[in-house]
Amino acid sequence: MHITQHPKPIIVVNNLSTSFGQTIVHKSISFEIYQGEIVTILGPSGTGKTVLLKTLIGLIHPKSGEINVLGINPAKATPETLLALRKKVGMLFQGAALFDSLTVFENIVYGLREQGETNENTLQKIAGEKLKWVGLEEFQNKYPANLSGGQKKRVGLARALATSPQIILFDEPTTGLDPTTVRLIDNLILRLKNELNITSIVVTHDIQSATRISDRWLLLNNGTITANGPVPQLINSNTEIQNFINGTYFSF
Amino acid sequence: MKSQISTHAETLRNLLSYLIESLGSYYQLTQEAVLDIFYGRIKIREVTKQIVIIGVNSLPIVILTAIFTGMVLALQTAYGLQRFGAKNYVGNIVGLAMTRELGPVLSAIMLAGRVGAGIAAEISSMVVSEQIDAMRTLGASPSAKLIAPRILAATIVMPLLIIVADVIGVAGGLLVAVLELQVTSFTFYRSLIYTLVIRDIIDGLIKGSIFGFLLVSIACFKGMNTDKGTVGVGNATTSAVVTSTIVIFIANFFITKLLILINFN
Numbered sequence: 001m002h003i004t005q006h007p008k009p010i011i012v013v014n015n016l017s018t019s020f021g022q023t024i025v026h027k028s029i030s031f032e033i034y035q036g037e038i039v040t041i042l043g044p045s046g047t048g049k050t051v052l053l054k055t056l057i058g059l060i061h062p063k064s065g066e067i068n069v070l071g072i073n074p075a076k077a078t079p080e081t082l083l084a085l086r087k088k089v090g091m092l093f094q095g096a097a098l099f100d101s102l103t104v105f106e107n108i109v110y111g112l113r114e115q116g117e118t119n120e121n122t123l124q125k126i127a128g129e130k131l132k133w134v135g136l137e138e139f140q141n142k143y144p145a146n147l148s149g150g151q152k153k154r155v156g157l158a159r160a161l162a163t164s165p166q167i168i169l170f171d172e173p174t175t176g177l178d179p180t181t182v183r184l185i186d187n188l189i190l191r192l193k194n195e196l197n198i199t200s201i202v203v204t205h206d207i208q209s210a211t212r213i214s215d216r217w218l219l220l221n222n223g224t225i226t227a228n229g230p231v232p233q234l235i236n237s238n239t240e241i242q243n244f245i246n247g248t249y250f251s252f
Numbered sequence: 253m254k255s256q257i258s259t260h261a262e263t264l265r266n267l268l269s270y271l272i273e274s275l276g277s278y279y280q281l282t283q284e285a286v287l288d289i290f291y292g293r294i295k296i297r298e299v300t301k302q303i304v305i306i307g308v309n310s311l312p313i314v315i316l317t318a319i320f321t322g323m324v325l326a327l328q329t330a331y332g333l334q335r336f337g338a339k340n341y342v343g344n345i346v347g348l349a350m351t352r353e354l355g356p357v358l359s360a361i362m363l364a365g366r367v368g369a370g371i372a373a374e375i376s377s378m379v380v381s382e383q384i385d386a387m388r389t390l391g392a393s394p395s396a397k398l399i400a401p402r403i404l405a406a407t408i409v410m411p412l413l414i415i416v417a418d419v420i421g422v423a424g425g426l427l428v429a430v431l432e433l434q435v436t437s438f439t440f441y442r443s444l445i446y447t448l449v450i451r452d453i454i455d456g457l458i459k460g461s462i463f464g465f466l467l468v469s470i471a472c473f474k475g476m477n478t479d480k481g482t483v484g485v486g487n488a489t490t491s492a493v494v495t496s497t498i499v500i501f502i503a504n505f506f507i508t509k510l511l512i513l514i515n516f517n
Binding site for chain 2: 054057059083086087089090091093094095097098099100110111114115159163
């Protein structure tokens, strides 16, 4: 008898509700994410996609519900536990969020220094490896102001990778980039999965990119998840997704 | 009429709840920063860097303000005092006013404009560009990295700036007294020493230290609580300067009252 083994989810969100004052962002949403998956969160602007990413890493606290990321609930974690979680979960921010006053090298090793790594040789080695991985070996001593949008995103990715995380959260990684750089970032996200078995959660409006890289899509609208499934299945048979792709989907 | 009253009551309630909420958040921010300082979670290198930015770089503006304040103070007091033939007492008035009041308050106001605006703009830009969030995700505490070193630096460096302001202000007064009012430097000095006691200088330094703490913590608070976008950065900067200036004026009265009470008991 063939037994199908279901992998254990590494992220479980159960009945999550988020609000800012009177504004309700998420209304009791639930989903699971498995090791090595690339899951893209789609949805109209202002539906709380970025808020959801930030909730997963403990930057925003939910109103109610349960979150479990690698066995830790970021909303209830002590500062020490939260720190331990953040070593395992990296984030690439929308504008890369590089520290302006620090060089590319200092940006990349920032998290490692915070974790107590003081050996300069180790730091140089890790920064060199991560920059090589994103194809920017020559940029160690440059400042963020001297980088293009795509280069900033790649340095941001190298910084997120420096602490060897299991999960990386991408907030609009390809927004504002030219098609070649979009393809480059897409390939980097795919390589994270294929070479490093890293789980990626991507928030994007770029349907082409989302189709290319994702195993699964979640459609977030009006505070709830209205579609969740493998990409080909959703594109072929889910009217919500079809309307969203065709631009005939409205958020109320 | 009834609905108008209820609208006003609603506005008042919203305003009060905003004020209480803001005070609560400000208390949290300063408490965390103070704990970071006491538990040694800040880097000395960052504190010294801030001492240079807040203190050393503010010296020209403090010196300029103090010298002209001292000079105009001598002119104005002599103008009033000569009606009673008491022009020779200009030294003690300049000395007392500079050390107890004008040195600390004017230096704090100048710093609220120069340093407070800079800190609020820097931190709010970091909030808007998600650098603060990035810092947190990389395991760093914005309080220990950004806020606590700035608050400590301002609290340490303000009294030092006030000593400079006191000396320069009195020197400005002396200059005008000798060159303009025909008061000898010996008369000025004797009048100054006769009235001024060490407690006057210390009270001014205590005030300065508190002002330094207040203006930088308010600037950090406004920066951290900015709205999104470049408008938010502008609003945070303006609000930091206005709020800290008002708070300095209000705090000045109560600290002065308290120090006088302590001195007389």
